[in-house]
Amino acid sequence: MATITRSLSTKEDGNGRVEFMLRINSNRTTRVRVRSGIFIAKERFVDGKFVYPRANPKLTAELREIENTLHNLEQMIFTLCETTPAEKLKKELFEKEIDRFHHPKRERKPKEVEEKLQKKFIELVEEFPTKRGLSEWRHRRYGVLSRSLHRFELYRKVKRQQPAKLDFEMFTTDILEDYERFLRNEPEIFDKYPRIFEQYPAETRKARKSRRPFPKGDNTIINIFACLRTFFHWAIEEGLTTNNPFVKYKGKTTEHYGTPYYITLEERDRIADFDLSANKSLAVQRDIFIFHCCIGCRISDLMRLTPANIINDAVEYIASKTKGERPNVIRVPLTQRAKDILERYKGEDSEGRILPFISSQKYNVAIKKIFKECGITRIVTILNPTTGEEEQRPINEIASSHLARRTFVGNLYKKVKDPNLVGALSGHKEGSRAFSRYRDIDDDMKKELIGLME
Incomplete structure (x- = not known):
C-alpha cells in the first residue's frame, strides 16, 4: 500500500509561507518527493500536525481549508497508486496529476476534444470507468448501463424512431423518459424483439441463449440513471457537450430500501x-x-x-x-x-x-x-x-x-x-x-x- 509523508519546504514565498512537500512511497522500489502546490505559515504546522489558534475564527477556517485540500490531494494520489501500473508511477506522472488536481477545469486542446467526439457515444460510456480509475464494482455498473444503451439504440432503430443513433445532443428529457420506459418494459420487448438481446443481453449469467430480462424495480433504474448522469457531468467538464438532459428530468432519483433484516x-x-x-x-x-x-x-x-x-x-x-x-x-x-x-x-x-x-x-x-x-x-x-x-x-x-x-x-x-x-x-x-x-x-x-x- 502506498504511503505519503508530509514535510515543509525550507524556502518561503513572497507572503512568508512555505510549501508542503510530499514523499510518496508507492511500492518497494518507487519513492519520490514532489511539491504539493499547497502553502502554509510554518508555525501552523509543527511535528506533523496543524496548529490552530484559540480565538481567531477566520484563521481557523483558512487552516481547515488547507488541511482539507491537502487531505483530498493525498486521497487522489492514493487512488492513482491503486489504479496505475507500478512501472508508470514516475515523478513526472505525480507532478502532472497534482497540477490537474489544482486546475481541474482547465480547457483541453481542441484536437483532444475532437478526437473524443469522433468516438461513438456508447463507446465513450464504455471507456469512462477505466479513464476515471473506477473500482471493479463500478465497472460492472457501467457495463449494465452500456449494454442497456446498446439495446435502447437497437430498439429505436427497429421502431424507426428518430433520431435512432444515440449521441450527446439527441438526449433530451423526453429521450430520458423514453429510455426509462424501455428499461421498465424490457421483458415484454424481449418477447417481441428477442434478437435485440442476443448481442447485448440484459442477463449475463451463462446460458445457451439469451435470457428473458427480469422486471426492473425503481432502485435498479435509479442506479442506471445515476451512472448516466455522472457520465454527462464528466462529458460537460471535458468540453464534449454543453447538453445536460437531467436538468429538467422529473423521474425518481432516490433509492428506497426496507428495514435491514439480519440474524441475532x-x-x-x-x-x-x-x-x-x-x-x-x-x-x-x-x-x-x-x-x-x-x-x-x-x-x-x-x-x-x-x-x-x-x-x-x-x-x-x-x-x-x-x-x-x-x-x-x-x-x-x-x-x-x-x-x-x-x-x-x-x-x-x-x-x-x-x-x-x-x-x-x-x-x-x-x-x-x-x-x-x-x-x-x-x-x-x-x-x-x-x-x-x-x-x-x-x-x-x-x-x-x-x-x-x-x-x-x-x-x-x-x-x-x-x-x-x-x-x-x-x-x-x-x-x-x-x-x-x-x-x-x-x-x-x-x-x-x-x-x-x-
Whole structure:
C-alpha cells in the first residue's frame, strides 16, 4: 500500500509561507518527493500536525481549508497508486496529476476534444470507468448501463424512431423518459424483439441463449440513471457537450430500501454449532458464512482475501467498491471463532485464498440450505425490489451472502449505537444512509424505552 509523508519546504514565498512537500512511497522500489502546490505559515504546522489558534475564527477556517485540500490531494494520489501500473508511477506522472488536481477545469486542446467526439457515444460510456480509475464494482455498473444503451439504440432503430443513433445532443428529457420506459418494459420487448438481446443481453449469467430480462424495480433504474448522469457531468467538464438532459428530468432519483433484516448472535451461534457432518460440503460453506459474519466485508472483498491480509490477528483490506474514492484500510480484529475457522481450512484453497470459496451464486444457494437445515426460518418483512411493496417471507428463502454483512453491522450497531465506530469496521463512510435504517430494527431497544414509562 502506498504511503505519503508530509514535510515543509525550507524556502518561503513572497507572503512568508512555505510549501508542503510530499514523499510518496508507492511500492518497494518507487519513492519520490514532489511539491504539493499547497502553502502554509510554518508555525501552523509543527511535528506533523496543524496548529490552530484559540480565538481567531477566520484563521481557523483558512487552516481547515488547507488541511482539507491537502487531505483530498493525498486521497487522489492514493487512488492513482491503486489504479496505475507500478512501472508508470514516475515523478513526472505525480507532478502532472497534482497540477490537474489544482486546475481541474482547465480547457483541453481542441484536437483532444475532437478526437473524443469522433468516438461513438456508447463507446465513450464504455471507456469512462477505466479513464476515471473506477473500482471493479463500478465497472460492472457501467457495463449494465452500456449494454442497456446498446439495446435502447437497437430498439429505436427497429421502431424507426428518430433520431435512432444515440449521441450527446439527441438526449433530451423526453429521450430520458423514453429510455426509462424501455428499461421498465424490457421483458415484454424481449418477447417481441428477442434478437435485440442476443448481442447485448440484459442477463449475463451463462446460458445457451439469451435470457428473458427480469422486471426492473425503481432502485435498479435509479442506479442506471445515476451512472448516466455522472457520465454527462464528466462529458460537460471535458468540453464534449454543453447538453445536460437531467436538468429538467422529473423521474425518481432516490433509492428506497426496507428495514435491514439480519440474524441475532444467538441464531448465528446456532448455525455455527449445528451438526452438519452428514453434508461436509455444506459444513464448509457454513463455516465460511460464519467467518463472513465475523468480519462483515462485502462478498467481493471476502472472496479475494489471502493470508497476506491477515496481520497481527486481524483482517486488513481496502474495500474494492470504494477504493477509487476512499482507499482507506479497513482493519477488523479476529474473534477466536474466526481464527479457528481460518486454521481449520489453512492451505485448502487451490487459488491461495484464506478459505475454500465456491462461486458467489453457489455460495448463496448453500446459505439458503444451511438456514433451512439449522431451523432458521422465521418470517421477516421485506420491501420487494421490483414492486416496491412490502411482503413477508421466511428468512431462509431470502438469505444470501449480504446477510452476513448486515448481521455484522446490525449486531455491532445494537451494542454501541454509534455509526462512526461501526463504520470503521465495516467500511461505511461517515453519515452513511445505511445506518439510518438500522435505528428502526431493534425490538429490545424499543422494549427498553417503553419500560421506562412503566
